[in-house]
Amino acid sequence: MRVLLFLASLGLVAAENGLDGWLRYAPLPCSQQCKSKLPANIVALNATETSPVYVAGTELQQGLESIYGTKTGVSHDKCKSSSSSVVVGTLEQYRKTCGAVKDIPDLEExxxxxxxxxxxIRILGSNEKSVLYGTFEYLSMLAQxxxxxxxxxxxxxxxxxWVNQWDNMDGSIExxxxxxxxxxxxxxxxxxLTRVKQYARLLASVRVNAVVINNVNANATLLTPTNIKGLARVADVFRPYGIQVGVSLNFASPQTFGGLDTYDPLDASVINWWSNITDQIYDEVPDMAGYLIKAxxxxxxxxxxxxxxxxxxxxxxxxxxxxxGGIVMFRAFVYNQLNESNWDADRANAAVNFFKELDGKFEENVVVQIKYGPIDFQVREPASPLFANLLNTSTAIELQVTQEYLGQQSHLLYLPPLWKGIFDFDLRVDEKPSLVRDVYSGKRFNRKLGGSTAVVNVGTNTTWLGSHLAMSNLYAYGRLAWDPTDDSEGMLQDWIRLTFxxxxxxxxxxxxxxxESWPAYENYSGNLGxxxxxxxxxxxxxxxxASQDNNGWGQWTRADHTSIGMDRTVSNGTGFSGQYPSEVASVYENIETTPDNLLLWFHHVDYTHRLHSGKTVIQHFYDAHYDGADTAQTxxxxxESLKSKIDKERYEHVLRRFEYQAGHSIVWRDAIVDFYHNLSGIADTSKRVDHHPWRIEAESMYLDGYETYTVSPFETASGAIAIVTSSNDTVGTATTKIKFPSGTYDLAVNYYDLYGGQSQWKVYLNNKKVGEWIGNAEDYLSHTPSIYxxxxxxxxxxxxxxxxxKGDTLKIVGTPDGVEPAPLDYISLLPKGIVD
Incomplete structure (x- = not known):
């Protein structure tokens, strides 16, 4: 019988800061029928306090009390066969203590x-950590x-x-x-290490089994005796939760840290040095997971x-x-600086070019860690063809929970639909089904090792990632690492119930x-591949x-005044499409069969090229960017409609991010459409681009203490011009007469919030203050701030x-602070229902 306690209203609880994540175990009412379903006692078949089975018993005890107010005792010495008990242990422990187990399917590692x-209730595992996994699964059911x-x-x-942390020794996180x-x-x-323990709980609850705690751009001082002992303390915290610790290494450490005159991997002294360091680490951390190498x-x-x-x-x-027994995770993120004037140059080719010829030459405990796409965690990329070129080498897919290119946790972006598009892609190796998820798991090419890792980068913020909603990605990553066929929406809804x-x-x-968040972000940040x-x-x-081109990094668009896109065909371009097996290559080689959402990844076309949708490329750009920004407003x-249903602290925290995203999506929209409108000279058929009837440019206002400033890049200011105070000690005033019809409007002010100062602005209508704010986004938003x-x-x-x-006087007074000169771009008076 299935009993679901969906309640129309639970009433608001005390403010929450997010520290417990999805393990908050919020109280639920419990009817008599509910109470009859709860275990009256707990048996954890290991009395050692540092064992995952013991921890499972403790988690059950605390979870039951927190959710349903039930105080349940835990025993370890004998098996209770009575009803209303929950027994947790390994199969071996259960057989030894409780007797034979019937009808259990085969359990793998x-x-x-x-x-x-x-x-x-019986929760049995193939090993101790799997018992803890099952316990968290059961508690997840109860909490819902x-x-x-x-x-x-x-x-x-x-x-x-696994998960990777890009933490630096000084405490910063890349x-x-x-x-x-x-x-x-x-x-x-x-x-x-209190927060480390809580992180261990979160990771174990979604079945992550190892964490690399330091940056791939590694600092060799992690290898000092003191820090190795510190690493042992960290491992001691993770171990009861079934999680191993790994470390990133700097390849040159034998020379820069060890005092050798070389770091040649075939030099005997280097080999001996690394052997000794590894022995020292394992003396302190006997179950270390292994090394992560970026070289x-x-x-x-x-x-x-x-x-x-x-x-x-x-x-x-x-x-x-x-x-x-350790593993080497060797990153395939290897590429050289390139010259864009070379039509054949292509960073996307690098992984296959570097690694294909080495297939089968890696030791059995080496796993090549491959980013999901050929470039670098972009909003859309094709699946990396390297997965189809390493048939005799173990691989793992590298994902990114931290939203480096994707809004940096100041924009909502739920990532599993993006990831699953990669997982489910069929590479057709040898003209046979070859889903990416079957390749990196080891199933397709019969590899014992394989799996997934994600760059997470939690920090000391109580929200862990800088945003409450961003935690859905960490939760879902663990679920997908276990089972990549898991449903994106189903996982999300489990997380919502557990969190809110x-x-x-x-x-x-x-x-x-x-x-809707990934399609929206793709629409307003860059589409068609x-x-x-x-x-x-x-x-x-x-x-x-513009930063995408004329640089050596190879993330190019090759945009000019008539055309755009990378020609990655074999026939006329960089040859990248030929890195895929023939069935896939033929699809991408042909512009007619290339899907629109990857058109500009594989082909260089005129702005007037017509998509399968019938639109031209440039009109699609215009429409998509407006559509994406419109969605972000919703x-x-x-x-806001949930205000009475979410505790105040989390409601206000998320509200500020959505207010920011609504505005910044318009910054994105205008910058991209203005840039390509300026570059191509092709008008928007809907007459939106460069047409803002409700906007008043700051530079057109009467200025006192303000002066104009040419913004770079030009497209990040309306009309390329903003205003700044004439000095850091001068209060600026910008005044204008309202020429719009009388009525009720929403007043939008576009400004710049720089790092290094917290300017203040006040808005007056006929000398009556109607609003004010401080430029303090660096204190409450999560993205990397700018000084420009x-x-x-x-x-x-x-x-x-x-x-x-009509005729009223609108005035903005800006007071600079630090290096921030109270910058303003424009104001808009918007009738109801109008997005600027």
Whole structure:
């Protein structure tokens, strides 16, 4: 019998800061029927306090009390066969203590079985950590009011289910948007590991089994004796949750840290040095997962310095780890600087060019870690063809939970639909079904190792990632690492119920916003496979399409005044399409069969080229960017409808992000459409681009203490001009007469919020203050801030329901602070229902 406690209203609880994530175990009412379903006692078949089975018992005890107010005792010494008990343990422990187990399907490594039939709950695993996985699964059911009678086994698709942290020894995190490191500070492991324990709980609950705690751009000082002992303390915290610790290494460490005169991977002294370091680590951390290596890329040292192959480099570490059972995760993110004037040059070719010829030359404990696409975590890429070119080498897919190019947790973007598009892609190796998920799991090419990893980058912020809603991606990543066929919307809704409760209105609203978020972001940030048109030379956050070209990084669009897109065909371009097996290559080689959403990835076309939809490329750009920004406006209104149903602290936190995203999506929209309108000279058939009838440019207002400023890139300011105070000590005033018809308007002000100062602005209508704000986004938003007037710092604020009369005087007074000169771009007076 299935009992679901969906309640129309649960009433508001005390404010929550997000620290418990989806393990908050919020109280639920419990009827007599509900109470009859709850276990009266708990048996955890291991009394050792550091064992995952013991932890499972403790989690059950605390979870039952938190959710249903039930105080349940835990015993360890004998098996209670009575009804209303829950027994947790390994199959071996259960057989030894409780007797034979019947009708359990085969359990693979880390697999578990749950049986809740007949008022008796058994959670049994193939090993101790899998018992904990099953326990969290059961608690997840209870926390969602689900008392279904079930009996099923589940096994992971692959043995590697890792996360990477790009934490630096000084406590900063590269591409981290949730505060400083929970692991490092001032060059050492932190003393207080309380947050590490909570992170361990979150990861174990979604069945992640290893964490690499330091940046792939590694600092060799992690290898000091003191820090190795610190690493042991971290491992001690993770171990009871079934999670192993791994570390990233700097390839040149034998020379830069060890004092040798070389780091040649075939040099005997280097081999010996790494062997000794590895032994030292395993003396302190006997179950270390292994090493993550980034080499020969983006300025990092590697084996190519000595004309050695990448396999030589990987195998150096494999030999050191082999006696200890460790794994080498060797990143395939290897590429060189390129010259764009060479039509054949293409960064997308790099992974296959570097690794294909090495297939089969890696040791068995080496796993090549491959980004899901050939470039770098873009909003849309084709699946990396390297998955189809390593038939004799273990692989893992690399995802990114931290939204580096994708809004940096200041924009909502639910990532599983993007990931699953890659997982489900059929590479057709040897003209046979070859789904990407079957390749990286090891299934397709009969590899024992394989799996997935994700760059997560949680920090000390209580929201972990800088945004409450961004945690849906970490939750879903764990679920998909276990089973990549899991349903995107179903996972999301489990997370919503666990995080925000059982109210259907909340469930429906967050589901709708989240499922629309990736298409919306793609629409306003770059589509048709052109990549995310962000600034790749600076923060990777706001718009800067020109930065994509005329650089050595190879994330090119090859846009000019008549045409756009990378020609990656074999017949006339870079040859990238030929890296796929023939059936896939033929689809991408032919412009007629290439899907529209990857057209500009594979083909260079005129702006007037017609898509399968019938639109021209340039008109699609215009329409998509307006559509995406329009969708982002609805996120704010949908969230506001939940005000009475979400606790105040989390409601306000998310509200500010949606207010920001609504404004910044318009910054994105205008920057991209203005850039390509200026470049192509082709008008928008809907007459929206460069046409803003409700907008008043700041530079057209009467200025006192303000002066004009030419913004770069030009498209990140309306009309390319903003205003700034004439000095950092001067208060600026911008005044204008209202020429619009009398009525009630929403007042939108576009301004720039720079890092290094917190200017203040006040808005007056006929000398009556109608609004004010402070430029303090760096204090409450998560993205990398900017010190320039550009697409990263551009934003807007809205004041609703302002009654104005034609001829009224509108005045904005800006007070600079620090390096921030109270910058303004424009104001808009918007009638109801109008998006600027």
């Amino acid at each position: 880390d697999g578990f079985w749950i049986d809740t039939r007949n008022n008796r 009011g689900n008392f279904s009678e079930v009996a099923y086994a589940t096994n992971p698709v692959a043995p590697i289910r 591409r981290g948007y949730g505060g400083p490191s929970i692991f490092f500070k001032n060059g050492a492991i932190v003393d207080d 020969s890329s983006e300025g990092q040292p590697g084996p190519e310095t000595y004309n050695r192959t990448l396999a030589d480099g990987a195998n150096l570490f494999a030999h050191a780890l082999e006696p200890h 409760g059982l109210d259907k209105t909340v469930l429906n609203a967050i589901t709708k916003m989240s499922m 052109i990549q995310t048109l962000t600034d790749i030379l600076y923060t990777h956050f706001g718009p800067n399409p 996120f704010l209104t949908q969230w 007037l550009d697409g990263h710092s551009a934003t807007r604020i809205n004041f609703r329901d302002i009654k104005v009369k």
